[in-house]
Amino acid sequence: MRSRFTARQRAVVAIIGIIALLAAACSSDSDDSDSSANGSAGSDEIIEARGFSADDVTAALKTYQPSGTHDDYMMFASGGHGGQVLVIGMPSMRLLRVIGVFTPEPWQGWGYGEVGQKEIFAEGSEGLEEELTWGDTHHPALSETGGDYDGEFLFINDKANARIATIDLRDFETKQIVKNPIAVNDHGGSFVTPDSEWVIEGGQYGAPLGGEYADLDSYESDYRGMVTVWKFDREAGRIDPDASFAMELPPYWQDLCDAGKLVSEGWIFCNSFNVEMATGLDPDDPDNTEVFEAGASAGENDYMHVINLEAAAEVAANGGTTDINGFPVIPLDTSIQEELLYFLPEPKSPHGVDVTPGGEYMVVSGKLDPHVTIYSFEKVMAAIEAGGFDTDEFGVPVLAFDDVVEAQVEVGLGPLHTQFDDNGYAYTSLFLDSAVARWSLGGPYRDDGWKLEGTIEVHYNIGHLAAAEGDTVSPDGGYLVALNKWSSERFAKVGPLLPQNFQLIDISEEGPDMQLLYDMPIGIGEPHYAQIIKADKLDPWEIYPEVGFDPGKMEVDPDAPKVGEEGVTRDGNNVTIDMTLVRSHFTPERVEIKEGDHVTWNLTNIEQSLDATHGFSLPGYNINLSLEPGETATVEFDAVDSGVFSYYCSEFCSALHLEMVGYMLVEPQDG
Numbered sequence: 001m002r003s004r005f006t007a008r009q010r011a012v013v014a015i016i017g018i019i020a021l022l023a024a025a026c027s028s029d030s031d032d033s034d035s036s037a038n039g040s041a042g043s044d045e046i047i048e049a050r051g052f053s054a055d056d057v058t059a060a061l062k063t064y065q066p067s068g069t070h071d072d073y074m075m076f077a078s079g080g081h082g083g084q085v086l087v088i089g090m091p092s093m094r095l096l097r098v099i100g101v102f103t104p105e106p107w108q109g110w111g112y113g114e115v116g117q118k119e120i121f122a123e124g125s126e127g128l129e130e131e132l133t134w135g136d137t138h139h140p141a142l143s144e145t146g147g148d149y150d151g152e153f154l155f156i157n158d159k160a161n162a163r164i165a166t167i168d169l170r171d172f173e174t175k176q177i178v179k180n181p182i183a184v185n186d187h188g189g190s191f192v193t194p195d196s197e198w199v200i201e202g203g204q205y206g207a208p209l210g211g212e213y214a215d216l217d218s219y220e221s222d223y224r225g226m227v228t229v230w231k232f233d234r235e236a237g238r239i240d241p242d243a244s245f246a247m248e249l250p251p252y253w254q255d256l257c258d259a260g261k262l263v264s265e266g267w268i269f270c271n272s273f274n275v276e277m278a279t280g281l282d283p284d285d286p287d288n289t290e291v292f293e294a295g296a297s298a299g300e301n302d303y304m305h306v307i308n309l310e311a312a313a314e315v316a317a318n319g320g321t322t323d324i325n326g327f328p329v330i331p332l333d334t335s336i337q338e339e340l341l342y343f344l345p346e347p348k349s350p351h352g353v354d355v356t357p358g359g360e361y362m363v364v365s366g367k368l369d370p371h372v373t374i375y376s377f378e379k380v381m382a383a384i385e386a387g388g389f390d391t392d393e394f395g396v397p398v399l400a401f402d403d404v405v406e407a408q409v410e411v412g413l414g415p416l417h418t419q420f421d422d423n424g425y426a427y428t429s430l431f432l433d434s435a436v437a438r439w440s441l442g443g444p445y446r447d448d449g450w451k452l453e454g455t456i457e458v459h460y461n462i463g464h465l466a467a468a469e470g471d472t473v474s475p476d477g478g479y480l481v482a483l484n485k486w487s488s489e490r491f492a493k494v495g496p497l498l499p500q501n502f503q504l505i506d507i508s509e510e511g512p513d514m515q516l517l518y519d520m521p522i523g524i525g526e527p528h529y530a531q532i533i534k535a536d537k538l539d540p541w542e543i544y545p546e547v548g549f550d551p552g553k554m555e556v557d558p559d560a561p562k563v564g565e566e567g568v569t570r571d572g573n574n575v576t577i578d579m580t581l582v583r584s585h586f587t588p589e590r591v592e593i594k595e596g597d598h599v600t601w602n603l604t605n606i607e608q609s610l611d612a613t614h615g616f617s618l619p620g621y622n623i624n625l626s627l628e629p630g631e632t633a634t635v636e637f638d639a640v641d642s643g644v645f646s647y648y649c650s651e652f653c654s655a656l657h658l659e660m661v662g663y664m665l666v667e668p669q670d671g
């Protein structure tokens with residue numbers, strides 16, 4: 001119900017009324033006003049004319065970002081199977097950037113011919129016959145220092161193809177895509193350890209490791225799960241695959257992971273489902289009548305994987321691995337012997353696992369259980385110390401639920417993911433209820449802990465949620481975003497494929513109440529997780545630091561074309577073009593080559609002015625670049641088609657932008 005005004009809302013409306021009166025008084029010497037349409041004088045008329053409630057007015061005041069001012073927060077949201085990352089200012093919820101990652105993106109010239117980018121896409125398809133040109137991004141992870149976002153890098157996984165991308169936040173561009181050499185797909189990535197030493201990539205659907213064939217009848221013996229920990233080299237700004245390793249796990253479907261922090265630093269936690277090891281409906285077997293959705297949730301429990309990462313890294317460094325597809329993997333037996341892996345029973349079909357800001361607790365939600373279950377890291381350590389465990393059928397120790405559980409809180413139907421604020425509250429998304437539950441943490445967080453505080457409806461079918469710095473060691477509170485899968489009737493009709501819906505929620509007040517502030521439709525993918533960083537932690541470049549800068553190498557390319565050295569040179573049928581770009585011309589403007597030539601085309605945007613980007617669009621050859629101020633790039637192609645090709649600048653850069661054009665003449669071989 002939106003009609004009940006709180007005291008605070010009444011105050012806000014009163015203040016607006018006073019402002020309106022003052023404004024009207026100040027402008028009273030001007031002629032009679034049309035101010036309801038365009039002046040501040042008529043705010044109360046606007047409120048009335050547009051039928052706003054008091055909640056609408058406070059929501060508008062809390063989210064409006066005056067023209068030319070900047071948002072306090074930046075949200076990095078996965079673009080789902082759009083394969084990209086969305087960058088959104090908060091609280092205005094303005095979309096600021098779509099970062100091309102796994103999917104080519106022409107506006108950024110991402111993946112349309114640039115040689116360095118081709119190498120990134122090729123590395124991301126290593127070992128595959130077909131080059132991948134999309135991904136299913138799920139979990140972005142901002143790099144951390146001491147458990148806090150440091151604003152330097154962003155990682156994101158591709159669930160579909162088991163890949164991790166590294167994005168450098170100096171220029172918001174993708175620098176690397178690593179393909180997991182042992183897994184088909186993933187899900188528990190990307191999650192970073194508190195100093196971003198490791199980037200975690202947990203598996204999803206079990207399969208023979210390394211891409212071998214095995215019949216589903218031999219699921220238990222030949223199929224396996226995995227977690228891969230990628231070593232991040234911050235100096236190089238890249239994941240170092242040679243210093244990375246994986247762990248073989250039972251063929252349960254590992255799901256979300258999270259890294260321990262503070263008291264639990266050095267450990268990682270991954271939940272799982274399908275401990276039943278269901279293999280799907282078998283049309284040839286009349287006894288097997290279970291579809292996955294029944295078979296994978298038949299049992300009462302699944303297992304959270306508790307992994308001693310520090311010890312595992314030592315085992316890997318000391319050669320305790322086998323080689324699968326050239327990648328070091330700690331065998332399951334080794335993990336058991338070396339005491340690297342333990343299981344905790346989880347309520348059936350869990351989804352999220354989230355570690356509290358201080359690292360004391362791991363929060364798990366069971367999709368089919370109305371509770372969140374909170375495990376105590378201290379109790380887990382004590383239980384491990386005490387020993388005497390049961391094991392699962394693969395020999396992995398299973399700790400007793402009662403020994404490790406701290407609390408269970410009934411929050412509602414379909415709980416999935418949990419985030420934290422600065423008031424000692426946790427927030428859990430409720431998929432089936434289409435709501436967010438706020439509940440209080442106990443232990444060191446709140447005296448009134450482990451109880452439900454309140455819920456707020458969201459629209460609809462919420463998956464993840466993200467709070468401001470909500471998975472760091474020091475959450476900010478204030479804002480929460482619900483990432484809803486369905487928008488149903490909330491927006492104007494756009495055909496049967498509807499946008500998803502991000503909803504901004506004010507969580508600044510303690511107690512049961514939260515306020516819905518803003519709906520942001522997302523029409524370019526199915527986003528999953530997001531992270532929200534204080535905007536002043538980001539310090540991206542405004543232009544590339546020097547003319548001739550290669551974003552692929554993140555340094556100046558000494559061979560980048562320079563003013564006065566432009567031209568077309570030929571060596572046999574190899575043609576090299578050195579070109580500079582500046583408002584509003586290409587140098588050279590004529591490129592005359594022959595059919596069959598191999599062309600290497602180097603380009604430098606010599607601009608050093610903010611926003612002076614030029615495009616380079618070459619028709620017929622599927623080449624399209626965006627060259628930001630100072631940037632250099634190279635494209636290579638064979639001139640297989642003869643004819644006349646007018647290359648032009650695709651960014652409207654100046655009054656004479658249309659004149660920023662040149663001709664590539666490709667003379668026919670026997671012409």
Ligand code: K7E
Binds near residue numbers: 138139416528
């Ligand atoms: Cu719940 Cu991939 Cu994190 Cu989607 S996952 S919602």
Ligand code: CUA
Binds near residue numbers: 654
């Ligand atoms: Cu350069 Cu348009």
